[in-house]
Amino acid sequence: VRGRGAVPFPLMAAIRRLTPPRPRLAAGLALTVGGAAVAVALLIPFRSRIDVDTAALVLVIPVVLGSAVGGLPVAPVGVVTGFVAYDFFFIPPYYTFRVGAGEHWVGLGVYAVVALVMAAFVAQVQRARAEAEGREAEARILVELASATLDDDGLDDALRRLIHLACELIPLRGGAVVLADEQARLHSPACEGIPALDFTLQHLAGHRPRGLLEEVAGTPGLQGTPLPITYGPGGILLTAGSVATLQRRRLVSFLATQAAVCVERSRLQAEASRRRSLEEVDHLRNAVIGAVSHDLRTPLASIKASVSDLADPAVDLSDDDRRVLVATIEEETDRLTRFVTDLLDMSRIESGALEVRRSATSIEELVDATVARLRASLAGHRFSVDVADLPLVDVDEMLIGHVLANLLENATRHTPAGSAIHLGAAPLGHWVEVRVSDNGPGIPAGEGERVFEPFFRLRTGNRAPGTGMGLAICRGVVEAHGGRIWVEAAPGGGASFAFRLPILVNRAPITEPEPWVRRS
């Protein structure tokens, strides 16, 4: 993991080479002049015995060495020095600048040309080597900057890492990325070493990036580079520190590109995930529309077929047939009514328009009334009730009665005839907990929450009768009362639906409304 500020050691070495070693002019000059002096000193004792041209060859050495160290500017100095020394010490007559024989002019000329060419060549090689090292260092920095943005941990972190690395590697005194949003407000997710940037940005509010660029252009030591962003609002890279060399300008422009890539990638990712969730919503909406139209159309189909038969004088219907058709019409009309009512309840709950008429309610009475109402559908099961002595709750009697009925009907629908259904209610701290348990197939693990989603049924392909909205409505109602509803596995198999309602506390059940202002 590349932590902030941890610049690997080999990289530091590369950075040192990034600014090519400035040719050490003084050392070069000293070497070439000193070298010439030493050469002269060494050669003088033998000058009667050696060839004049040999001295010229030896005197090329200090020029080349000096140029290698001090660069090209050393070469002419070295050549002149060597030329003078050669003429003065080695071309007879000695210790004069006169040149005796014509051939010595040729020697001097050859010396000057050879020394100059050699020196220039060596200096050039040196410079090329330094440049190559510089390029290598640059490449390593580019790689480093590019990989700084690869970790997938959010735009701001990536930009901060990028700026931090850039400050250290290029190096910069400071750097910052400034981004505009849709309303052209500027903010800086990543800033290092640029004081009072946020303050400046506040001042430039509403100015768009161009305003900042102009501002920056008037600030010495600070440069602004527009980010090449093509998707969404633009941004600017601010850098503090010298950008005198071509290489540094290249690095800064690369930094800007990299920041832009970061910003765009993050924007496109956000866009993609927004699209995905829209698609999911769309898919769910289609499924819901499909389910609703199926549930509305099915009873309508039966009603229409029945009515068309009853209305057709050509069809010879027996009295029994007529009874069957009329009964079907009634049942299916009830079914439609139930479905439409549930749909309306559901939409009221979802839009927050559910009206809760609270009153002090006894759960025991509510249980008795509901069980009495459902006697017929509960008759097929072994049904038991265990309701303790309960405090009053402050609820809408009708709505909670509906929840209770719904849970009981659910239990009868989803369990085989003859199996046990138990209804219990008990006080529990500040709550009254009501529980409907059955011995049916239960709810598959992990689906405990999803059964409360509207139209959950449609995702399981379960064609049990019912509207698929019952539990969602129960949840809506219970939560509107500040309570909670959930399902767990019943001991011994089956499902156990429970809900809690807050106990009525510190409120006298019946009181005269208090006047706003009490007069004494």
Next chain:
Amino acid sequence: MTHTLLVIDDEPAILRVVGTGLRARGYRVVTAGTGEEGVTQAALASPTVIILDLGLPDIDGVEVCRRIRQWTDTPILVLSAHGTEIRKVAALDEGADDFITKPFGMAELEARIRVALRHRARDAGAGGEPGRIDLGPLVVDLAARAVTVDGRSVELTAREFDFLAYLARHAGKVVTHRILLEAVWGPGYGTETHYLRVYANHLRKKIEADPANPRFLRTSPGVGYQLVAPAETG
């Protein structure tokens, strides 16, 4: 003769109502509440027409269609709902003969059943004159590539004749756009439905007395075409 009808639907109310209405009209009715049961009953009860709902809890209606078609040509009338057009067409491609959209009146359902029975009877009786399809006033002679309406000969182009002949060979059945295009124009033309519109218009001008109100060539918008023998009046 009493015809046996098999009704496959998972809605008890529909089974009850449709069963009652069809029995009152003199049919014997067998019902099935699931696809599996439907496939079994199609073999056991030897129905003359099968009425199949597409939305079944166990196997998809299209699959039921395919399984039944593996061994019998008994006409299948598909019950579909709005929003299931794609599956309706798939069922027709798998060999279903016709469809009716819920909610429907019983009279309309019976009319469809009668069309299916008529063509089934015609198919069963075919064999007198091979290569000749007799749809009441409309006679298609496949061997001579000749068509007559009310005894009057009709001039058709080769394509028009192929178009009509394919529908005539499958008279009573709703032939989907894709099947018709691939049969008449060849594979690769499966999506060029505008060809069909053009040829259907030409054909109607030639064989129908009132092209705007066709007796023989019916259009199922978005689905396909159906050639029917007009019911004998009286």
